[in-house]
Amino acid sequence: MTDDSTPILIIGGGFSGTLTAIHLLRTTTGQAASITLLDPAAVPGRGLAYRGNDDNLLLNVPAGNMSAFADDPSHFVEFCQQIDPSFNVGSFVSRRLYGRYLQLNLQRAMAANPGRLRLVQDQAHAVHSRPGKDGFTVTLASGRLLAAQHVVLALGHQVPGFPLPLPPKELEKVIEPWDFQRMSQLPGDAPVLILGTGHTAVDALFQLTQQARPRRIWMLSRHGLLPHAHRLNPVPPATSQYPTYLGEAPLRVRTLLRELRKEIARKALAGCDWRDVLNQLRPHTPRLWQAMPLVERQRFLRHGMAFWDIHRHRLAPLSADRLQALKESDEVQVLGGRLTNMRATSRGMLQVQFRPRCQPREQSLEVAAIINCTGPRMSIGSHSSPLLQQLARDGLLVPDPNKLGVLIDDHYQPTCSSGQATPGLWYVGPMLKAQHWEAIAVPELRGHTQRLAQHLARQLAIYPVLPTQAELA
Ligand SMILES: Cc1cc2nc3c(=O)[nH]c(=O)nc-3n(C[C@H](O)[C@H](O)[C@H](O)COP(=O)(O)OP(=O)(O)OC[C@H]3O[C@@H](n4cnc5c(N)ncnc54)[C@H](O)[C@@H]3O)c2cc1C
Known part of the structure; x- marks a missing residue:
């Protein structure tokens, strides 16, 4: 027995889930289909990228290209200008502000469609096709069961993998990239290794250098390359023809x-x-x-x-300046090389070995912690959430050969092990990288969410009850 049922369940209320919900409300007006948006956050909308409160963490895309709606390019700039008229298309505003923008859009869409979007604060642990019936039964972390005719997976990013095996003592000293709370609990002068030199690593660096006391920070990646900077006040690209x-x-x-x-x-x-x-x-x-x-x-x-x-993937000019100043200080050193070994010492530190790029001899560092910024994992395995593992085990999600995501057809439906789409199951989010490569940022995801909503609305209009595989073939 299920506790509840809904025509459309969106699992994940970050950017992708929220925008899918908004587009569905717009495209299914006549059908009056109700939608449930499921997320562990009390107030969804922000997701991982835009949930923070630190105004020093800036968007890495100019405001003029951050509209949540592809067909209304100045939407976000106009929102910013209501706060400060000096913002323009080339401004790089904070991610906190962008989170507020997303939440506001969700609230407005709900107010314009009373009773059609329900928010549920919980987490999905499993999604099973209903034998002999259409749709799915979704098991939530709280133990509740939801029946849904359509399920949209908008689960966002997974945490990064670690390049070496991690015994328990060493594991204790590895901090996940977005765990700013644990970073802030490190002693102010504790030396730290940031593994990775991309955007997440730069975020971690900014977090670690907020405190007044200087500390030694090493940043290590295979090539030791940091992101380039945007220009000051760039004009967002005009839609361009194929070069x-x-x-x-x-x-x-x-x-x-x-x-x-x-x-x-x-x-x-x-x-x-x-x-x-x-x-x-x-x-x-x-x-x-x-x-x-x-x-x-x-x-x-x-x-x-x-x-x-x-x-x-470039940095906002202000962030690039801040990074440059830190690099020029004695505090931060960027290294190119490969982590080869690490062990916890009796003094509560980590002894880390790495082989510098193009050099035969290993070097070592002693640090209090490693911040793991090697990039979100796109593969599905024992590191994945219970939901992703179950979906892969049941053949509803099939990983792509490059481990960049899962196989999805042109209508945003994951193709299962038989190569066919499961009626009623949809995906949107960073794992679209497998098909598109360029798929993880707002300028791409906003288009994907809109197109997914259009396909789903069309299916709802044609098949008020889900079609069988045979009917779809
Ligand atoms: C730190 C960071 C900064 C970024 N900055 C920019 C930028 O400046 N400009 C840009 O264009 N792009 C940026 N991006 C990229 C892009 O905007 C994000 O990747 C985008 O927000 C992805 O949205 P999403 O909804 O797919 O994932 P998320 O926003 O992470 O949302 C996924 C949601 O699903 C929930 N969830 C997961 N599993 C379950 C489950 N089983 N049950 C219920 N809920 C679940 C999560 O709790 C989360 O709330 C950034 C990304 C990151 C990580």
């Missing part, structure tokens, strides 16, 4: 990067910035990714990704 200099989508990574370099050189002669070339490419990245055979995608992941990421 003609690429001709047909190149099948090889080497060809793509060669043509890109040539274009950057040509543009530099004309006084343009390399960032403009990457901005122009961004909407077409999924097409380029999809054209590449598996072996070339793997080549890119091995050799190109670190360089791609630091150019594509």
